[in-house]
Amino acid sequence: MRKDFGKKTIITPLPVVIIGTYDENGTPNAMNAAWAGQVDADQIIISLSKHKTTDNLELKGEFTVAFATRKTVVESDYFGIESGRKADKIAKAGFHAVKASCVDAPVFEEYPLVLECKVAEMKPDGDGYLLIGETVNMNVDESILTDGKVDLSKMEPIMFDSAMNKYRVIGEIVGDAFKDGMKLR
Ligand SMILES: Cc1cc2nc3c(=O)[nH]c(=O)nc-3n(C[C@H](O)[C@H](O)[C@H](O)COP(=O)(O)O)c2cc1C
Numbered sequence: 001m002r003k004d005f006g007k008k009t010i011i012t013p014l015p016v017v018i019i020g021t022y023d024e025n026g027t028p029n030a031m032n033a034a035w036a037g038q039v040d041a042d043q044i045i046i047s048l049s050k051h052k053t054t055d056n057l058e059l060k061g062e063f064t065v066a067f068a069t070r071k072t073v074v075e076s077d078y079f080g081i082e083s084g085r086k087a088d089k090i091a092k093a094g095f096h097a098v099k100a101s102c103v104d105a106p107v108f109e110e111y112p113l114v115l116e117c118k119v120a121e122m123k124p125d126g127d128g129y130l131l132i133g134e135t136v137n138m139n140v141d142e143s144i145l146t147d148g149k150v151d152l153s154k155m156e157p158i159m160f161d162s163a164m165n166k167y168r169v170i171g172e173i174v175g176d177a178f179k180d181g182m183k184l185r
Contacts, residue, residue, distance in 0.1 A: 013159035013170060017046070018079055020064035020097070020106040020114075021056035028090050028097040028106035029056060032068070032080025034160035042135045044117065049128040052084035061119045062103035063133065066111035070156040070169050075110070077167070102137040112141035112155055 014034045021029050035047035044065060048054055057063055068076035075093040082089055090097055090108070097106035103116045117133035144155040158167040 010163055012161070013168075014162060016068035016076055016158050016160050016167065018066040018068055018076055018108070018111060019046070019053050019057075020066060020100075020108060021053050021062075022060060022105060023052070023056050023084070024059060027084075027088065028108075029053060029084035030066075030079040030089055030093075030095070030106075030108060031084070032076055034162070036065075039132075043120065044115070044133045044135065046131045046133070047125065047128065048131050054122075054129060056084075057119055057122060057131065060104050062105045063117050063119070064100055064103065064105045064107055065115040065117055065133070066108055067113050067155070067157045068167075069112065070158060072110055073158060073167055076158070100137070100139065107139060112144045113150060113157075114139045 015036055017033050017036045019031045019033055021031075023029060029052055031051055031053040033046050033048065037045055039045050053063075075095060078093060079089055082092075090106075096109040098109065099105075100107045100114070100116045103118060105116065107114050107116075115135045116137040116139060117135050119131065120134045121130075121132040123130040123132070140150060144151055146154065153171045153173070155171075157170050159170055161168050
């Protein structure tokens with residue numbers, strides 16, 4: 001038996017990205033976003049309502065995108081339930097921000113993989129925006145590399161489970177892309 005749910009949409013896995021920005025005083029802010037994806041080799045798209053983060057994006061036109069991990073679940077969720085308009089989230093989380101090497105936006109040392117991005121387009125969309133960003137640099141902590149490649153088993157990124165409002169960890173390898181299907185070709 002199968003069941004129809006109508007328009008309800010589940011795309012999985014949804015990433016848990018942390019958008020890092022500076023405000024007009026150079027104060028770093030972090031925001032959790034799950035409605036995000038990669039649309040080209042160096043382009044990402046994120047659906048955003050209006051936040052402190054979108055004010056900062058309009059001001060600077062540059063941002064970072066980090067990926068939440070098993071070790072940073074509590075802080076990453078906090079970045080999604082508190083606004084930088086009301087609190088210094090970075091100080092509260094005890095995180096450490098340094099300026100990214102290629103953009104005017106913060107890299108949080110606690111996140112091992114960070115994309116440094118420029119705003120390509122902030123398209124008005126309902127009450128918010130569709131943000132299209134272009135990656136100019138990817139910055140990675142060496143602790144998650146194996147033979148020079150990003151190793152998700154070491155990184156342990158989490159995904160947002162929109163069906164159950166949970167975070168789940170990603171990592172186990174179950175197949176070889178572009179290869180396993182050859183058994184049936
Ligand atoms: C799991 C999760 C996913 C979220 N995804 C998004 C998203 O994709 N787009 C968005 O606009 N807000 C999203 N939010 C809400 C923002 O993170 C939240 O409003 C935050 O307080 C904004 O921070 P800021 O005001 O400091 O920029 C999400 C929150 C959580 C907990």
